[in-house]
Amino acid sequence: MTASLLLQYSVIAMAVLLSVWVVAKKQFPGSVRRLRVALALPLLREGKPAWMRGLGLRISPVSQTGNAACGGCDNCGPKP
């Protein structure tokens, strides 16, 4: 495999993974949230090294405030 082809496949792999993430987040927000919590919790336990805890914080979803009612349709207008 040439370097050019390897680079092309790397870009495609990144694009595909990003697309999977976008679709999952948009279409199944609840499941993605639960998955993020499940992944983050073990990393945030006491005694874990600082970098792991930092990673856990990055993975964990932001706390839900308010009650945004829109689903994945993007049609409810911009947020204030």
Place this chain on the structure above:
Amino acid sequence: MNAPAVPLRLALIGNPNCGKTALFNQLTGSRQKVANYAGVTVERKEGRLHSAASGRSYAVLDLPGAYSLHAASLDEAITRDLCRGFLPGEPVPDVLVCVVDATNLRLHLRFALEVRELGRPMILAVNMADVARRRGVTVDLEALERELGVPVVETVAVKRNGAKALIEEIDRLAAVRHAPAKQLPEGADLHQETRRLLSAAVSMPTRTAKVDDALDRWLLHPVFGLLALAVVMFLIFQAVYAWATPMMDAIEAATAWLGATVGGALPEGPLNSLLVEGIIAGLGGVIVFLPQILILFAFILALEESGYLPRAAFLLDRMMASAGLSGRSFIPLLSSFACAIPGIMATRSIQDPRDRLATILVAPLMTCSARLPVYALLIGAFIPQKQVWGVFNQQGLVLFGLYFAGIVSALIVSWVMKKWRRDKSEHPLLLELPSYRIPHARDLLIGLWERAWIFLRRVGGIILALTILLWFLLSFPGAPADATMPAIDYSFAGRIGHAMTAIFAPIGFNWQICIALIPGMAAREVAVSSLATVYALSAADDDAAAQALTPLISDGWSLATALSLLVWFIYAPMCISTLATIKRETNSWKKMSFATLYLFALAYGASFVTYQVAVLLGAG
């Protein structure tokens, strides 16, 4: 370290359609949807106001309109609970800004009196003061303030600086918060007190505007009114085709040029294929329909602003009641032409739970804007562009027919549901008819810009993501060395598509259509981009791949298949987000499953009949 100061919470409260959201937008710089009918806002919205004069910041809440704090519908209950501090996690607002329509004080002051009884610091904002003045209505603000015992200010929510006096008053009240100076005595009659306030502070020559009366004589006429409604709807769909063509041609040419340029600049390989046959072909196939979507929305926005829509609801009430719906269902169903999600949410303003459920279940049958690209693609490919009777565009007629079929189907489904339920009583329609208003060009342009932005965000977000995934599934794994079929037939998506034809062949769908149906569940327009990608990847050479989708499908599909797919899209369940919204609004998996199953069954049955009849007639 000092904790950041918690901003004071202001709540905008008032009767429906008094201009709360317009005032909210003015105060916070937001662009929440406003329209000239009751029930546009069905949930609380929050924004920030920064007063330059005092340097204070406020959290501003825009609440759904309510006729009374004795809530009769879900949206009114939100307002009542929030004002009384019953909503979990929502503190009681520090200041209530009660917005009243200066042209309709007879109704709105009654609610202001009810709000005053809450005993919270309150300001009365007399909105639409400019319209009232033009109509000869004069409001003595000082007298009203004296009689009510709360500060009263004038506002014009749709004009720049129209809320200046209100902000000054908010600053004053924030500095020294005090409860209203007056309260109603025990057992006092609100209507009587309203009449007293009107005679003390308001002079109005007539109760309604002359122009409204003159227009209503024709537009609410049982025969001419319905005729006018039919003509308006008909002209909209004619315009969608007649005006959009030059823009669509330009976008198509730009897409072809971009594909050729990128394809020529990159070396042959998978990345070239992803960009040209996947992303550019796929997204270009969807973006081309933007002009038609914008023309349709220009008309819808103008109708919303004009105040005509509640009249249409009134005209259609009898027909809707005989089909098991009420005139109140009209606005949610109309919202569903944009997207079923806000349409389903708008059903919160329907007081009767039975009518609300019926409206939720038929809302997906309204033709949402995401279906327009699919219709436009198939009509463009199979319906010749010619004039009918020398006046009408044939393609526009077919599009009108498809929208009409969705509406008639919704009425039939709700009629069938009415037959099944035990309570067959009909509920009278009580609807407020707003004054007619000439739509502001600025508001229309902002509305159109937002609509275009929403569409482009979808194209750059979920549609792009699904197009990339579909390209991947159509390109991998590659064909084996001893392949006898085109490479795409060996791909993941090719295999899935061929497997699906076992179910969909009886309704005339080939494997390419079957594949397009899956991502179409995430967003309808993706069905078009998916078809564009599938056909670009299936093409024998680059010239064939660069062709627009329309000629490819008009050559490759039979008329029976095209008709069957059109019918499928009238009925098939909406996107996953719509189903999730049905679940949330009904709080029932059972009702959501019922909606999904009945829509699938209807789509399959109708497509089957259409395809088989078309084949019998020689269109196969």
